[in-house]
Amino acid sequence: MLEELQRLQAHIGVLKTRLAHYESETQSLAEAKQQAEEQHHAQIVQRNGVITQKQEEIESLSEQLSTSQAQFQQLNQDATALADRYSRLEKSCTDLKNRFQELLAERNELRVIKEKLQNEQRQTLQNVQSLQQERERLLQKNEHAKAKVEAIIQRLAILGTAQDQHAQEIQQLAHPTDVSEEA
Template structure:
């Protein structure tokens, strides 16, 4: 029994030793667990903070994206409006080109008409000058004829044929206005 008691004491000592080891190990594990929980809490807090900052960035980027999409839509609308205006301007330009061509054609026609009228005017001036010259010649001839008639009348008057009917008629023909005045 002593032997059994010694064995039991040895076993108890072993159990006590093992118990101390297990308690030390348990304490160590508790401490590791606390450190791990603390580390995990810190890591979780850090992850939560990171998630919040990432979510804030996502929200900011989403807002920026919405703003940029609004700007893009506005720019698309402006581009459509500008394209329509450009189309109208291009059509107006085409209309102006055709009107300009018509005006050029009218101008050319007017130039031709101007040249024709200028030629006609030159011809008319030349004809007027010719008529004036002819008038001067006719007036000179008329004056010359008048002088001849007056000379003939004067010669007849000198010859004493005042009573001659022919002479009187010649005088009437030469000076019809004088005879009309005398008659009145």
């Protein structure tokens, strides 16, 4: 029994050392656990801060995204409006180009007509000048003819009176009785 007691005491001693070892191990584990919990709590706090910061960043980025989407929609509307306006301007440009071509064609036609009218005017002026010269020549000829006719009339008048006297003399000689009756 003594042996057993000694053995039990030895077991108890081993158990006590084991117990002390386990207690120290438990205490170091508890300290490690406490440190781990503190670290874990610090990490949780840090991660919560990071999460909060990330959520704030997400909110900020969401606001930026909303703003960017609104800007994008506005830019799309502006681009559509500009495309429509460009299309209208391009059509207007084409219309203006066509109108310009028409105006050039009209200008060329008017130039041809102007040159034709200028030629006709020159010819008309030449005709007027030649007609005026002809008129002057005819007026001079007419004056000359008038002068001749007047000279002829004067000569005939002179001749007529002389012939009248001769005719009366001849008549008197041919019909002496008629003349005496008249007298």
